[in-house]
Amino acid sequence: MPPFQDILEVILLQNYNTRLVVLSTTMLGIAAGLIGSFLLLRKRSLMGDALSHATLPGVAIAFAVMVSLGGTGKSLPGLLLGATLSGVAGILTMLLIRNTTRLRDDVAMGFVLSVFFGVGVASLQMVQSLPGASAAGLESFIYGKTASMVQSDFLLIAIVAGVASLISLALLKEFLLLCFDDAYASAQGWPTLALDILLLGLVTAVTVIGLQSVGLILVIAFLITPATAARFWTQRLLPMLLLSAVIGGISGWLGASISALTPNLPAGAVIVLVAATLFLISMLFAPERGVFPRIFRHARLRKKVDRQHFLRAAYEVLESTADGEKVANVPFDLSRLLDKRTWTPHQLKQILRTARREDHIESTGPGKILLSEPGFGEAARVTRNHRLWETYLINYADIAPSHVDRDADLVEHILGAELVHELEKYLDDPHLSPPVPPSPHPLADA
Amino acid sequence: MNWTSFDTWIVVIGALCAMACALPGCFLVLRKMSMMGDAISHAVLPGLAIAFLITGTRASVPMFFGAAIAGVLTALFTQWISRFGNVDRGAAMGIVFTTLFAIGLIMIRQAADNVDLDPGCVLYGAIELTPLDTVGSTGIPRAALVNGGVLLANLVIILVLFKEFKLGAFDSALADTLGFSSQFLHYLLMTMVAVTTVAAFESVGSIIVIAMLIVPPATALLLTRKLPAMLLIATVTAALSALLGHLGAIIVPPWFGFQTTTTSGMIALAAGVLFTLAWLFSPIEGILVKRWHRNHSEPEEVPEPGGA
């Protein structure tokens, strides 16, 4: 464990040796977070993967070309230019396969990824024999490496990341349209193909500047993971973009810092793990779409349905007991409830336990049950509101049925007291319309 | 060119491995899960590393199981994330395999001082050296036996369960309603892919695996509209890629003034070339053939090439 002082120095960017590396991965994370969001929404996350693999032949060939031109081949901008060109070639191949064959996106991506990468590895092996090849650290483009960075390299990365981020924010509306409904966008006269290519161009830019520090296998995590994590927290685009940028930035900053503090920890891998941790937290706990909140909501929904089913069934049993007279709260047989519903004995026990906890039941003698006074009121209320909704759907409904929440409380809030009054009149007047649809199962009351 | 029995063995091993991949690859492609091959082949790294760190040897058996388990876990985690998290399957796959790969990379680097395990060997393999490692006195390279065994296993499974795989890939809901669990078929396929990947990585590297899982089946899909024919063409294309790839590895580098290159990379390239030929000249799907039809016959309902 490095001393606290060192940790502070690295994290606060006071350490000159690591400042550039940490800053560059942070900026990379921000840019990738922004652009990756569009990629995710366009359902093309893995295209980044194919793209990053497709950059390898460019790196090898650029090196060979620079050496044959008499240089050392170590120039980062030169290598990155080669990477960009072969990445673009990869994109074009993908688009061409998709547009001229029946093969799907995934095949096009897999093809470009494997064939370009194969060519890359083959050409890398060839140029290994050139002087200075191992010194240029070409292999580090595959796995990434934490090297101390020259200022000019840093500037290159910073400028590319900054420009890419700005473009993606400036074209927010256009990209949104493209991701949401490209057919509509092109019908509206937007140049969707150009936008698509621009988006993939931005992806290429981010991938290429991430190659050296993160490596081509892991750089796509930068594009995918923060965006997917952000998606759990919000249903809106701009917050998602910003959150994704923040998660990407934090991953880059923390990951590179941790890697700088610990020997033998490759930066790319640590960054990926930080991002994955943030993703896991988001996936499990994000209130909007997280797994646990959703499980919790589903359980609550089930409970709510059970509760309503129980109260309504109880009220209907009482109704049939009253046989046309005013409904009174009297004890009745549990078996009559079971006739109405498909509860297993275990479920029924649980439902009754909940009901007792809510004081809806007075006593449960052997096989008998009596609603408490509040329970009886609640049962009447649930039944009434359910039937009001039914009546509303029959007579007025112009809303999607799926928006109807038959739970009691909201009837008046949603429909307004006046309309509810009107509906009640329908219920009271049997001639106007049958109060409840004549369903084939009058007791269960559809 | 100086062709030796050594080269023959390299081609045989490459072909066995390529064919072993192409068979399950056909169903990956049909299930629109081509990228799963890439994901699994990267994600086996931590499995290899853990098996190595626990047993301390590069003995094949523990490493084999470690990696195969990691491969199946990739499929499992991807499924979970995409189902429970409501995440696009591609994104889920990307997250899972980069995370697993990162874990593997860190484990290997941490143990780098006392470990002779290089992530590079997973990628490139060393197909050129495989003929040296023979089994007993038979003179048959171990890699040939391993990959041949996997090929045989894949072939048997696919022949025996041909109709189930076909049904599961075509209409998984029908498979479920008829009582053939589509989940079971999915994980069986994933296990086949993982085992094939692991068997191949040691001898020939994962590049061949990724390429052979996807490219020969895609080539076959361009050439036929029948499933048995697709499997056959994919297998033949895979074997042909191995042969052409090795020839290319010998012939091509001198053109550029280099000595040699990896056979693995060249096999992937050869598969790409075969795909391109099918793309251009396939009698049913080829770009040129379609264009010729458009110019020489009444308009057909061929989709506009190059359009949107």
Next chain:
Amino acid sequence: MHNESLKSQATFPPKSTEPRPEHPPEVPLAIHDLTVAYHRKPVLWDIELNIPEGKLVGIVGPNGAGKSTLLKACLDLIPKTSGWAHIYGKPYKKARHLVAYVPQRESVDWDFPVSALDVVAMGAYRRLGWFRRVTKEESAKALHCLEQVGIDHLADRQISQLSGGQQQRVFLARALMQDAELYLMDEPFAAVDAATEEAIVALLRKLSDQGKTCLVVHHDLATVTTYFDWLVLLNMRVVADGPAETTFTRENLQKTYGGKLNLLEKAAEALRHTIN
């Protein structure tokens, strides 16, 4: 508010209740207390249905009424929140051999490298079970099924080379191949040509003459009464079910379609159509 609602229950119109009809075990499809919930909201509520044997049953309702969901829930393709669906008195798992399902056409990839005959032969897979190959007899039978839907001459075509109507016929032939007693069909008439529609109707009639039961999700109100002899009007709940002529009433349609006026107009037109 709470008090008010308590008071209002005093004037609550009492419902008369009849004893629940016992469903005989031989009913092709009996659904009891079925509730299905997606995400936060139930999409099907308290479904109670008994489908009589040998009927051609149309399931009719607006978009999002849960028609496909109902079929899928019967087939255990989606989980039920409560209730059950029994086929000839048995849960689906024990009655697979009695049911054939025709999914919506978009549910599969038509580029898949199989021929029409291959797809139809899939209907025999359950009979064959694991491992066994498709036998000669089954292939011959598959061809016969294609003949029944009038496209046996296309048996060797790859399925993407069929028209939409022909693809639908392949699906029907596959269902025939299953030799079931109960056929569940999800919008078989969606986007098919007139000839296919006619062929499907003829086939349905033939099935029902043989005593088979068909449940068909249907969209076109104008043809409802001509095609079907039993109707289920569905909108999250079963609004009405029964013989077509008594169930297809203006009142029931209004209950099913609520305030969706233009649909109601269509319904009125359909009603006029049936009266004339």
